[in-house]
Amino acid sequence: MDLSPDEENIQGRLLHQAALWDNLELLEGLLGGGAEVGSKDEHNRTALHAAVLAERSMCLPALCNAGVDVNAVSDESTGGKTALHIAAECGNAENVKALLSAGADLAILTAGGDSAVALAERGRHRHAANLLREARDALERERLQQHSQLRELVVRGDVVCLQERLDALGSAAPVLCNLTPGGANTLLYV
Incomplete structure (x- = not known):
């Protein structure tokens, strides 16, 4: 219409x-x-x-x-x-x-x-704040897990799988590649 x-x-x-x-x-x-x-x-x-x-x-x-x-x-x-x-x-x-x-x-x-x-x-607003913090923390755990998977591919030198994974991550890939969890080096440095 x-x-x-x-x-x-x-x-x-x-x-x-x-x-x-x-x-x-x-x-x-x-x-x-x-x-x-x-x-x-x-x-x-x-x-x-x-x-x-x-x-x-x-x-x-x-x-x-x-x-x-x-x-x-x-x-x-x-x-x-x-x-x-x-x-x-x-x-x-x-x-x-x-x-x-x-x-x-x-x-x-x-x-x-x-x-x-x-x-x-x-x-x-305790309940709303708790929900938001839990969601933020879950998002951070997911990012760290994805970063760890990328790091493993880098260490193994698996360029094909790494490229596929980065492509699948889309716009999130640069953020994940530049994470330095616990003071670790970025993936590019590794």
Whole structure:
């Protein structure tokens, strides 16, 4: 269904309102009627930014399943925040958990340089902060394991497997190659 620019704008605003009010029925009706899941308001916020304000948002999973960008960042005037930053700042642990499951990036910082973990800790939202720290620690363990596997391939001199592994890692490869766990040398040095 092709919408005119005016209809798309109205549908986008309604989508944001449905998410803010946590009205799942309206949200699903709008999405089914052609509303753009990634529509943004004047501050570059998606409906997901609004959905995370509701405690245990029912709209949040629906938006994630519909393909909303879970890492969309609002403009600087609103703090340059993702939905994860807002959920952490509000202490909505269930929403934090849902966003992490949907692939929200813990490494994104707000315009003020804060991580989601820092926002949850500052607000003394223990449950949200614990979830975020656990996710951060699991990510770090995974990186160290991947680095160890790459190091083994380097030490063995297995260039073919190493290249395949680096290709599979994509944009994460440079970060992993430059890790120095426990003061060890980088893979290039090895």
